[in-house]
Amino acid sequence: MSGEVFPLADNQLGAANPRDNVWLSASAGTGKTQVLSARVLRLLLTPGVEPSQILCLTFTKAGAAEMANRINAVLARWVRLEAGALARELKHLGADFDPETLARARTLFASVLDCPGGGLRIDTIHAFSQWLLGNFPEEADLTPGARPMEDRERELLAREVLADMLSEAEAKGDQSFTDAVSHFTKTKDPDALRGWLMRCASAADLWEGTASWAPPMRARVLRILDMPAGADAAWAEEVLHPDAFPDHHLTAMLPLMRDWKAQAGQACADFIPLWLVASVEERSDLIGRFYETVLTKKGEPRKMANPTKVDPSLPDRQAEIAEAWPCISSAKRFLLSRTSLPLHSKWGAVSRCVGKKRKRAKASSISTI
Structure with a gap:
């Protein structure tokens, strides 16, 4: 130059x-x-x-x-x-x-x-x-002599903390925690659990102090999911029960779908009887089928031009089913959360465990500051 x-x-x-x-x-x-x-x-x-x-x-x-x-x-x-x-x-x-x-x-x-x-x-x-x-380590609330943590070190630390937590849970017979971890790893990417662990560790302010997320956490988690704090299996059954869900619209739609020879009509004709006779527990597994039949993937009424000519009220029936969707979604999330909720109550220990190991190693990750 x-x-x-x-x-x-x-x-x-x-x-x-x-x-x-x-x-x-x-x-x-x-x-x-x-x-x-x-x-x-x-x-x-x-x-x-x-x-x-x-x-x-x-x-x-x-x-x-x-x-x-x-x-x-x-x-x-x-x-x-x-x-x-x-x-x-x-x-x-x-x-x-x-x-x-x-x-x-x-x-x-x-x-x-x-x-x-x-x-x-x-x-x-x-x-x-x-x-x-x-x-200026003291001003940053760090241990003097702390150094930036390399990606490899952070990965090893995450594995060590996770292994310690699983060993402790097994030793104490905490089956709910081990089952929740198993469910998490089966439904997410294989590395998602370690990623979630590091996110919890970087949010120490959520786990410490008077406003921290300390057990019992169930009611607080349910409110975040737009569900009543006291929601339980009976509450979930209420919103999926035939008396609460607009089943009468599906019953009225069924003859139209059977007469409609298009692929969409036959899909509806196959699905509606399954829904109408299903138990509440079975309905929780069938909810996704609405996106393939009566509603679009966005949860909106699917256009059905030919059946609408026969019954002009068909779009209104679909609209009322779509309006019930938020309640169904909440119920679905609750049914799924029955397995994963115990997992949340453990993550407060992650931050403390990671913090202790970092202090012992005199290392601190710049990404958590």
Whole structure:
């Protein structure tokens, strides 16, 4: 990199003025780094501004390295540049080019080298955050000497915590917990359980304090799922029971569906009798069939033009069934949650367990701060 300063054009020159707060938006390759570097150079040329007072943050290591190399190359070139050429380059930046500024420009390279840390602080956001945590651990509520946790370490920690929790549950005969873990792993991606564990560990504020999620948690979880705090199996049966669900509309639709020879009509004709004779427990397993028959996948009434010509009230019947859907969905979620609810009451221990192991290892993950 030659370190030569090229003229800034139009808005670029204005954006390089450090006296203004600037939001710079431009496409790739249009000179954003050049403008930001010029802005730093203008700051360095300002009397009373020390290199240690300037902080540049980028998203990537490549961006930080490019800006640092560009600025250092310019400052090194200015040391030996002829006065007329140096004045032109300062003018390109929009800076003053009087004798005092020329003299200051020639000393900047040495000033930057003498800066604490060996140069300007041009870092990625993550690197600067790690520096802050390392220098101010108590303010960040970290153990002094803590270090960033590598992805591999975090993965091993998650496995260790999960293994300890399962071993403890088996030793205490906590069948509800082990069954819930088994259900979770069967219905989710294989790595979902460890991912959920780390999410719980990063939300320590939810598990500690007067407003924390402490057992018993059942009523609170049910309210979040839009269900009564005292919801139980009997409540679920009420919303699925024929007396609560608009079965009479399905009964009225059945002859129309049997006469409708289209594939959609035959699917409805097969499904409706199954629903009408099913027990409440069986209905919980049949709910999904509504999305394939009477309703669309969005839970809206399915268009049935030909049967509607025979019975114009058909869309209204479908609409009333669709309106009952929130209650059915709540019931379905409750029936499923009967297995998974015990799992929730254990996750408060995850945060405490992970915290203890981290302190013992003197490690802390930047992603949990």
